[in-house]
Amino acid sequence: xxxxxxxxxxxxxxxxxxxxxxxxxxxxxxxxxxxxxxxxxxxxxxxxxxxxxxxxxxxxxxxxxxxxxxxxxxxxxxxxxxxxxxxxxxxxxxxxxxxxxxxxxxxxxxxxxxxxxxxxxxxxxxxxxxxxxxxxxxxxxxxxxxxxxxxxxxxxxxxxxxxxxxxxxxxxxxxxxxxxxxxxxxxxxxxxxxxxxxxxxxxxxxxxxxxxxxxxxxxxxxxxxxxxxxxxxxxxxxxxxxxxxxxx
Numbered sequence: 729x730x731x732x733x734x735x736x737x738x739x740x741x742x743x744x745x746x747x748x749x750x751x752x753x754x755x756x757x758x759x760x761x762x763x764x765x766x767x768x769x770x771x772x773x774x775x776x777x778x779x780x781x782x783x784x785x786x787x788x789x790x791x792x793x794x795x796x797x798x799x800x801x802x803x804x805x806x807x808x809x810x811x812x813x814x815x816x817x818x819x820x821x822x823x824x825x826x827x828x829x830x831x832x833x834x835x836x837x838x839x840x841x842x843x844x845x846x847x848x849x850x851x852x853x854x855x856x857x858x859x860x861x862x863x864x865x866x867x868x869x870x871x872x873x874x875x876x877x878x879x880x881x882x883x884x885x886x887x888x889x890x891x892x893x894x895x896x897x898x899x900x901x902x903x904x905x906x907x908x909x910x911x912x913x914x915x916x917x918x919x920x921x922x923x924x925x926x927x928x929x930x931x932x933x934x935x936x937x938x939x940x941x942x943x944x945x946x947x948x949x950x951x952x953x954x955x956x957x958x959x960x961x962x963x964x965x966x967x968x969x970x971x972x973x974x975x976x
Contacts, residue, residue, distance in 0.1 A: 730757035
């Protein structure tokens with residue numbers, strides 16, 4: 729039987745599980761979140777790990793901060809078997825330490841870096857693709873639909889970028905929303921919140937018209953290149969981009 733180990737879906741819990749497996753020289757067939765539906769040839773193992781803060785902090789100290797950032801980006805990706813990729817990446821860490829990323833001949837390293845870079849690129853793009861609408865209560869509200877689970881990373885960015893505003897960013901694909909209260913942000917399920925996004929402020933339509941006019945005005949007709957624009961601004965993001973969504 730193929731042993732599939734479960735974790736609770738949390739990054740730190742995954743890290744604790746992987747370190748447990750490594751310390752016990754255990755090679756899993758796969759690692760999956762706790763809601764995973766196994767087939768008849770898989771043996772599900774759900775370890776009751778302690779999840780103590782001091783133990784987790786010890787695990788975090790085992791790795792360089794850059795290494796942790798890389799595997800966290802893999803963790804929030806939409807890749808299949810990402811947990812197993814992280815496992816084999818960390819399996820090689822004791823041997824190569826901080827030189828691990830130079831070992832691109834190892835499939836686990838090349839895959840880890842590829843996925844991490846893909847998430848990083850999308851996070852960078854989405855910082856410029858978020859379009860806020862001002863509601864009547866002066867809260868800024870935006871919808872996004874990224875490929876990867878980057879809402880936490882975006883929230884860190886906009887906490888610094890719009891620190892004096894109340895704002896909400898909703899990930900419509902994952903049904904979660906980040907809420908900022910001018911001090912901290914909190915990510916919750918959208919089912920726990922009632923939002924009337926159509927209850928816009930009095931000036932919002934005018935702001936929207938001005939932005940569309942600005943977008944159209946700065947464009948140079950003779951240098952219009954639709955394929956180039958689509959490379960920098962993929963169509964999958966257009967439904968939530970005020971200036972181009974009508975072109976869909």
